[in-house]
Amino acid sequence: MKNNRTACVTISVVCAAWSSVQGQELEEITKPDATATRDFSDITRYPIAAFEPDWSDPRIEAAMLDDAPPSTLDLDENGIPRGKTLSEGDMILPADAEGNVAATYETNLWPGQVPYVFDANVAPINRTETIISFQALEAVSAVSFVPRTLEINYVRIRDSSADTNPRNSSEVGMQFFEQVFNMTNWNGNTGVNYIIVHEGGHCLGLYHEHQRPDRDTFVNINPNNVQANSFANNFPVLQFAAESYGPYDFDSVMHYGSCAFAIACLPSSNCNCTQAQQTINVNAPFTAQWQANIGQQTHLSYWDGLILSFLYPNWNWRFLSIGGIDIIGSFLSPFGTFATGYNQTPVGGTLWILQPSTYAVGPVLDKPMTIGAPLGGVTLTR
DSSP states (O other): OOOOTTTEEEEOGGGGGSOOOTTOEEEEEOOOOTTSOSOOTTTSSSOGGGOOOOTTOHHHHHHHTOOOOOOOOOBOTTSOBTTEEEETTTEEEEBOTTSOBOOOTTTOOOSSEEEEEEOTTSOHHHHHHHHHHHHHHHTTSSOEEEEOSSOSSEEEEEEOTTSSSOOOEEESSOOSSEEEEEEOOOOSSSSOOHHHHHHHHHHTTOOOGGGSTTGGGTEEEOGGGBOTTOHHHHSOOOOOGGGOOSSOOTTOTTSOOTTTTBGGGTTSSOOOOOGGGOSEEEOTTSHHHHTTTTTOOSOOOHHHHHHHHHHSOOTTEEEEOTTOOTTOOSSSSOBSSHHHHHHHSOTTOEEEEOSOEEEEOOSOOOSOEEEEOTTOOEEEEO
8 A cells, every 4th residue: 555644644664753752743634625635546456536437347258147046025016025124215124114214234244255146137238347347336435246146145136127116126235145236227327327327335334424423413304395294204304323424425426416315306215306395405504515416326425435355355454433432343334442453453454443533653664654643633642
């Protein structure tokens, strides 16, 4: 990894010469410039800003020869597994006995690979489109979508155009056994389809950005403009701060647009509506910049890519946060002390300090590694 002083600091053997005077500030680590390019190839496998499909991908040819086994899914006429519920129009989630959505964000990530099969009704060009779109998710993380062989947990990608209510939808994160990934908005070409990328984000465990616990600070949901019987189901707020990280991301591909589920859009879910008909209003002082730009379907945002890279990190990444426990060191279960994070980060790896604070380091820092601070405000002292 290259040294990017605006985002991280590279510790090399020269750091062993740093003074051991108690309390001396060694380094202050700042966050990346918000206006900087989205190219963060220093921390992921490929530069996001320059993403180009890999046409030599062997999965494309393999998909044309795919002979998927018959589905074991018990789906209703809308392509939703029985016993589950549809939330926010496209997330298929388990429900408890009272019908409430059961959050699945933190406990059901895939183990680095997502096995999949194509249903027989997915046309060859749409299979290629799907694989190319999955490449955009793979480009910013260490996850891979792989053709299923004998894996027990896997995704069935189906064309939902013939369903009673055609829609794009996916289960959130890894479920047990076969799970469904519905698509109806195919581009009919072999470019990246960011609607598929959006559903792929759900498959990898992402919720919608406008479901964050702090969303009401940044956007306002207008229930009077939302289609009947859909407010509670289509715009729920996640209740736990642990389910979000970083600044509110208006640019996220996981954010809905201004007219999502607007009455003016019936019978569809998306359309162009007037300001008075909008369901999602961006609050001041962000209105001018973002009102017309939320719900974009053209790219992964910087934070989309960063969060995916944290959920599915490089093998030599470790994470540190205030309140963490010195056991696992993952993004969802970070270490709690700098000493453990430093010691457990492999040579040449990266230690991500997730929360701004002052961290006391040991007497000697002599391991080549990178320290990153996504939110900035991190100071290392003795």
